[in-house]
Amino acid sequence: MDYRCAQCNYTYEVAPVFTLMETEIIRTVCQLAGYAEGDGIFAPGGSISNMYGLVLARYHRYPHIKTAGMYGMRPLTLFTSEESHYSFVKAAHWLGLGADNCVHVKTNERGQMCPNDLEVKILQAQKDGSEPFFVNATAGSTVLGAFDDFNATADVCEKYGLWLHVDACLGGAALLSYNNRHLLAGLERSNSFAWNPHKSVGAPLQCSLFLTRERDLLTHCNSIQVNYLFQQDKFYDVSYDTGNKSVQCGRKIDAFKFWLMLKARGYGSFGRLLDHAIDISKVLIKKIEQRGNEHFRLVLDDFEYMNVCFWYIPKVLRGLEETPEWRERLHTVAPKIKERMAYCGTLMLGYTPLKYRGLGNFFRMVFTCFPVLEEGELDFILDEIERLGEECEY
Missing domain, CATH: 3.90.1150.170 (Aspartate Aminotransferase, domain 1)
Known part of the structure; x- marks a missing residue:
């Protein structure tokens, strides 16, 4: 076997220990976030993790897009705050949604997204003939470190049937906090979130997590039939072949960095x-x-x-x-x-x-x-x- 295979998380058989490490961390972080059941994947960075959220939300709403594409559909609109990360505009471009359909919501004097303006923007998008489907709330904005009100945002999302994603790339480390866990109140009501341990926690770059409370959706959304790699008649549980639910094929063993840090310090x-x-x-x-x-x-x-x-x-x-x-x-x-x-x-x-x-x-x-x-x-x-x-x- 090529020694490089042991450094690549795409099938269980070439990286069994690292696959189990990734599974353990994802399960534990889902529990910390309040996801009764969940799933996730390690990604190259926060921008890709946030893009996972958009792809999953789109598939959840319209599964046929996976095969038929978006031809003839009304424009799908996403919403994020004025102070959110620029990756959502880029993701709208890359995913064919169009940067103009990434709508920015006003923030208050502390940099937190205004739920009232979010609702106004959703209604305006509907009036303009677009279809709202995704809202991003921020946990630790890049400049001011602001945390949006996740409960208030979740109320709006539930009212209009929208997917709630939380960009916690910076602020997700508050999951580990003793005194500041309240900053993430309401995170359990989100459909997905992204967290970069290579930011606040100091894991070696790159180390980014995408988590979702939807147990099997990530696999259904991203997996395709690849008979030469992801055979379904293997001798072990093929759900451990996590590469098929990733946008990548070859994947670094990023989970090992974080697993080792947590085992060393707790x-x-x-x-x-x-x-x-x-x-x-x-x-x-x-x-x-x-x-x-x-x-x-x-x-x-x-x-x-x-x-x-x-x-x-x-x-x-x-x-x-x-x-x-x-x-x-x-x-x-x-x-x-x-x-x-x-x-x-x-x-x-x-x-x-x-x-x-x-x-x-x-x-x-x-x-x-x-x-x-x-x-x-x-x-x-x-x-x-x-x-x-x-x-x-x-």
């Missing part, structure tokens, strides 16, 4: 590490507030998860009238400091705008389980931003 240890990361993010917020509004300014008063977003105000901009021109100069600060960070090599911190809110570039600090940061390191981060900030011209 679910509980990661829960404590996650709670520490959230706690230390709150410490950073307090330190920013202590340095004063003239030096640093938070984008929000508080954040739900491990993201902290803020502006640094250099000396040349302090004490001036905060006109539109002043704000334009402020929004050049983070990119210039980031450039200095790259040249100095002392710090790596991202920045981003929220253009639809009229917010220009600000720093975005995202904490994770690893590295385990302590309070003194937060002082270094803020001190270094100030030091580098005064070396730049604005």
Whole structure:
């Protein structure tokens, strides 16, 4: 046998141990999510995991699309928040739904999707002749780390018969938390969700999960007859040939990375590490507030998860009238400091705008389980931003 086969999860016979590891993790995470029965697959990343949700929802609504395609059908419409991940627009393009049929729903001041606007957008799509079929709610938005109200969103989905998917690629780690599990309240009412352990938990890239509460739907949706590989008369239970319910053929043994981490530390240890990361993010917020509004300014008063977003105000901009021109100069600060960070090599911190809110570039600090940061390191981060900030011209 080619040694490379043992590193590929497509049939049980070539990777029996890794197949069982994947099965164990999927079963356990489904239980953590509140899925009485469920199924899932490891995918190359969150974008593909979210695409699995769309494909499954479409098949659930119209199984004939698998063979006959979408010819002659009304446009299928999906809904996701203004602050959701861009992968849904890309998925709409790749799956032939059309990017214009990915409808963005308004968010509140904290970045959470507004269920009332979701219902308005669903009714408008119906009026326009489209067919709503899928709603994505976000657990830990990319920029602000916001968690949508899953119960309120589920109420809307149940009212209109829509599939509810939760993009928990960032925030899914709250499943392991002791003190912050409430962030995922209502997740059990979703039809599917995606989670990237390579984000908050720190598993080696790539390590992404797609889970669904629909027990056999993933297999029915994706499996096709492949007599040379997925023979149905094998001597073992062919449901362990998980490659046929995947969009791939060859698949990395990504489950092994996460399985090994969990066996080494346990679910509980990661829960404590996650709670520490959230706690230390709150410490950073307090330190920013202590340095004063003239030096640093938070984008929000508080954040739900491990993201902290803020502006640094250099000396040349302090004490001036905060006109539109002043704000334009402020929004050049983070990119210039980031450039200095790259040249100095002392710090790596991202920045981003929220253009639809009229917010220009600000720093975005995202904490994770690893590295385990302590309070003194937060002082270094803020001190270094100030030091580098005064070396730049604005």
